[in-house]
Amino acid sequence: MALDRLLNVARKEFSDQITSRRFIIILALFLAISAIGIHTGIENYNTLLDSYNQQLQYMQDSEAPYAGWMPEKPSIMLVFSAMMSYMVSLGSVLAIATGFDLVSREKETRSLKTLLSHPVYRDEIINGKALGGIAALGFAMVLALAISFAMLLIFSIVPTVEESLAILVFGAVSLLFLLGYFAVALTMSTVAPESGSALIYTLVIFVLVSSLIPILGMAIGNVFVGDPPQPPQSTPMVVRSDGGGGYFTSTSSQSVVHVGADDPAWQQYEEDRKRYVQRQALVYDISYILSPQMNYAVVSMAVTNPRVAPMISSPYTYDYTQVSTAETPGLADALAQVWKNLAALIVFPSVFFAAAYVKFMRMDIR
Amino acid sequence: MIKTENLTKVYNGKPAVDGLNLEVGTGEIFGFLGPNGAGKSTTILMLTGMIEPTAGRCFVDGIEVANDPLAVKRIIGYLPEDVGFYGNLTGEQNLDYFARFYDMNAADRKERIAELLRLVHLDGVTQKAGEYSRGMKQRLGLAQALINDPKVLFLDEPTANLDPEGVREYRDLVTRLAGEGKTVFVSSHILSEVRAVCRTVGLLAAGRLVAQGTIDEVARTLASPGGETFRIVVETAEDLPDLSDPDIIEFERDGNRAIIQAKSDIRERLAAAIAEEGLHIREIRLEEPDIEDAFMALYRG
Numbered sequence: 019m020a021l022d023r024l025l026n027v028a029r030k031e032f033s034d035q036i037t038s039r040r041f042i043i044i045l046a047l048f049l050a051i052s053a054i055g056i057h058t059g060i061e062n063y064n065t066l067l068d069s070y071n072q073q074l075q076y077m078q079d080s081e082a083p084y085a086g087w088m089p090e091k092p093s094i095m096l097v098f099s100a101m102m103s104y105m106v107s108l109g110s111v112l113a114i115a116t117g118f119d120l121v122s123r124e125k126e127t128r129s130l131k132t133l134l135s136h137p138v139y140r141d142e143i144i145n146g147k148a149l150g151g152i153a154a155l156g157f158a159m160v161l162a163l164a165i166s167f168a169m170l171l172i173f174s175i176v177p178t179v180e181e182s183l184a185i186l187v188f189g190a191v192s193l194l195f196l197l198g199y200f201a202v203a204l205t206m207s208t209v210a211p212e213s214g215s216a217l218i219y220t221l222v223i224f225v226l227v228s229s230l231i232p233i234l235g236m237a238i239g240n241v242f243v244g245d246p247p248q249p250p251q252s253t254p255m256v257v258r259s260d261g262g263g264g265y266f267t268s269t270s271s272q273s274v275v276h277v278g279a280d281d282p283a284w285q286q287y288e289e290d291r292k293r294y295v296q297r298q299a300l301v302y303d304i305s306y307i308l309s310p311q312m313n314y315a316v317v318s319m320a321v322t323n324p325r326v327a328p329m330i331s332s333p334y335t336y337d338y339t340q341v342s343t344a345e346t347p348g349l350a351d352a353l354a355q356v357w358k359n360l361a362a363l364i365v366f367p368s369v370f371f372a373a374a375y376v377k378f379m380r381m382d383i384r
Numbered sequence: 385m386i387k388t389e390n391l392t393k394v395y396n397g398k399p400a401v402d403g404l405n406l407e408v409g410t411g412e413i414f415g416f417l418g419p420n421g422a423g424k425s426t427t428i429l430m431l432t433g434m435i436e437p438t439a440g441r442c443f444v445d446g447i448e449v450a451n452d453p454l455a456v457k458r459i460i461g462y463l464p465e466d467v468g469f470y471g472n473l474t475g476e477q478n479l480d481y482f483a484r485f486y487d488m489n490a491a492d493r494k495e496r497i498a499e500l501l502r503l504v505h506l507d508g509v510t511q512k513a514g515e516y517s518r519g520m521k522q523r524l525g526l527a528q529a530l531i532n533d534p535k536v537l538f539l540d541e542p543t544a545n546l547d548p549e550g551v552r553e554y555r556d557l558v559t560r561l562a563g564e565g566k567t568v569f570v571s572s573h574i575l576s577e578v579r580a581v582c583r584t585v586g587l588l589a590a591g592r593l594v595a596q597g598t599i600d601e602v603a604r605t606l607a608s609p610g611g612e613t614f615r616i617v618v619e620t621a622e623d624l625p626d627l628s629d630p631d632i633i634e635f636e637r638d639g640n641r642a643i644i645q646a647k648s649d650i651r652e653r654l655a656a657a658i659a660e661e662g663l664h665i666r667e668i669r670l671e672e673p674d675i676e677d678a679f680m681a682l683y684r685g
Contacts, residue, residue: 022484026481026485028483030470030481034470034472037472038472127468127469127470127471128464128467128468129464129466129469129470130468131434131464131467132464132467132468132469132482132525132528133459133482134434134530135432135434135457135461135462135464135529136457136482136485136486137454137457137458137485137486138454138457138485139454144651212526228546291501347561354477382395383423383429383435384426384429
C-alpha cells in the first residue's frame with residue numbers, strides 16, 4: 019500500500035510535468051538544439067570517416083611499407099560529444115524548471131495541507147515528487163537519445179552493440195548530471211516559502227557550483243601551493259627534434275627538451291616541480307569535484323572518447339608522452355579511471371535529495 | 385468519538401494549545417469556538433494527524449492519533465481553512481487524486497466523485513480548479529473531505545467563503561451527516577455560525593479550554609467567572625419583601641421587582657415563598673446571559 023501511495027504522488031507529478039507548458043517549451047528547445055548538435059556531430063563524424071577511408075586507401079595504394087601512425091576508425095560516440103554542451107546549458111535549465119516549485123507551489127496554493135489530510139505519509143509525498151520529477155527528466159533523456167538514434171540511422175550510421183551500450187551509458191550519465199540540479203531545485207523548493215525565492219536560491223547555487231567554486235578553487239590552489247619552482251639558470255637548453263629523454267614541454271610552435279637529466283640541480287628541480295604540480299592538482303581536484311559540470315564533462319568525455327579518459331582524470335599529473343603509445347581503454351576501464359567524478363555525480367544529488375527529505379519531514383504546515 | 389488528554393503544542397517556546405482536555409460524543413455536531421489565534425486550527429491539525437503534539441494525547445474513534453495517523457486519516461474528513469487544490473486539474477481530477485489514497489477501485493471512485501460533485505453543485509463544471517471562485521473551492525473542499533465517507537468530519541471555518549445559499553446548504557448537509565451518525569467538529573470564530581448548527585461547543589482562548597457544554601451552559605460560565613450562577617427576575621403585583629434562600633448570592637430589589645443571583649435554579653422555591661407571603665406573581669423567569677456580550681468580552685480579552 020505504501021508503494022501505491024508513493025506511485026500515486028509520482029504519477030501525478032510526472033503527468034503534471036510532461037503536460038506543463040513550461041516543461042514542454044524547454045524540452046522542445048532542448049530536443050531541437052540537441053538534434054542540431056547531433057547533426058553537426060554526424061557531419062564531423064562523416065568527415066573523419068572520409069579521412070580515415072582515404073588514409074586506408076593511401077596505405078593500400080602505397081608500394082613502400084607504411085611508416086606513419088596507424089589510422090584509427092572514428093567512433094560514433096564523437097557525435098555525442100556535441101550533445102554535452104547543450105546538456106550542460108539547456109539540460110540544467112530543464113532540470114531546474116522541473117524542480118524549483120515542486121513543493122513551494124503546493125505551499126502557495128495550500129494544496130499541501132489538503133493532500134496531507136488524506137492517508138499518505140510525508141516521506142511518500144516527497145519521495146513521490148522526486149520520483150515523478152526524475153521520471154520526467156528520464157523521459158526527456160529517452161526522447162533525446164531516441165532522436166539521436168533515429169538521426170544516426172537516417173544518416174546510415176548503425177552503432178555496434180558496444181557503441182549502443184556506450185550511448186546508453188552516456189544517457190545515464192547525462193541523467194545523473196540533470197538530477198544534480200533537479201535535486202538542488204527540489205531542496206530549495208522545500209526550503210523557500212514561495213517559488214520565486216526557490217528559483218533565485220537555486221540559481222545562486224547553480225552559479226556557485228558551476229563557476230564560482232572552480233574559479234575560487236584555482237585561485238585558492240595557486241595561493242595554497244605558492245610560486246612554482248624555477249628551473250636552474252646554468253643549464254643550457256637545446257631544441258631537439260626527437261622525443262626521447264629529459265623534461266618535455268610543448269608550445270604551439272616547437273618542442274623544447276631540457277637536456278640535463280643527469281644534472282643534480284635539474285633532478286631537484288624536476289622533483290620540486292612534480293610535487294608542486296601534485297599539490298596544485300589536489301586543490302584543483304577538490305574544487306572541481308564540487309562542480310557537477312566539471313564531473314559531467316570528465317565522465318562523459320570518458321564515455322564518448324575513452325582514449326582521453328586517463329588524461330582528463332589527471333590532467334596535471336598525466337604523462338603526455340604516452341598518448342601515442344597507450345591502448346584505447348574499454349568503456350568499463352575508462353569509467354574506472356574517472357570513478358571520483360562519477361562518484362561525485364552520484365553524491366551531489368544524493369546530498370540535496372537528503373536535505374530536501376529532512377526539510378520536508380520537518381516542515382511546519384500551519 | 386474524539387478525546388484529548390492534556391493536549392499541548394508548543395511553537396518557539398510559546399504554547400499554541402495548552403493542556404487541552406476535550407470530549408466529543410458520536411453523532412454530535414461540536415462547535416469549537418475561539419478568537420483568531422486561540423489554537424483552534426493547531427488543535428485540528430493534531431486531531432487529524434498532520435502535526436504531532438508536544439505533550440498529551442488525542443484519540444479519534446479510540447485510535448491514538450500520534451501512534452497511527454494513517455488509520456485516523458482513513459476514517460476522518462478534513463476541510464482546512466482556505467482550502468487549496470491543484471489549479472491545473474479539474475474538480476473531478478482533484479477528487480480522483482485524493483480518492484486514490486483510499487481502498488477504492490476505479491468504478492467506486494467514479495461513482496463517489498460524481499455523487500459528491502452533485503452534492504456540492506459542481507457537477508458539469510469543466511473548468512480547472514485554478515479558475516474556481518473561493519466559494520466553489522470551499523464547496524470542492526467539502527466534497528474532498530467527504531470522499532472516503534468519513535466517520536468524523538473536521539471543518540475549519542467552513543462557511544468563510546460561502547454565499548448565503550451555500551451557507552444554508554452547508555447547514556442542511558451538516559445536520560444530515562450528524563443524522564447519519566457522523567461526528568462533526570466545526571471550528572469557527574463566528575458565534576452565530578456555530579450556534580446555527582452545533583449542539584455542543586467548546587470555547588478556546590489562548591490555547592486553553594475556557595468552557596464546554598451547550599451554548600447556554602457556556603454562556604452562563606462566561607457570564608459568571610467565579611462559577612456557574614443563575615440570574616432570576618421576579619416581579620409581583622405588590623412590593624416585594626426580603627426573600628431568603630440558602631442558594632441566593634445576591635438580591636437586588638426595586639419596589640415590586642427584584643433580580644436575584646443564585647447558585648441554582650430556585651424559581652420554584654421562590655414562587656412558593658412569594659405565595660406564602662400572599663403576594664401575586666406577575667413574572668418569574670430565568671434570565672439568560674447575553675451570549676454575544678459574553679463571547680465578545682472573551683474575544684477582547
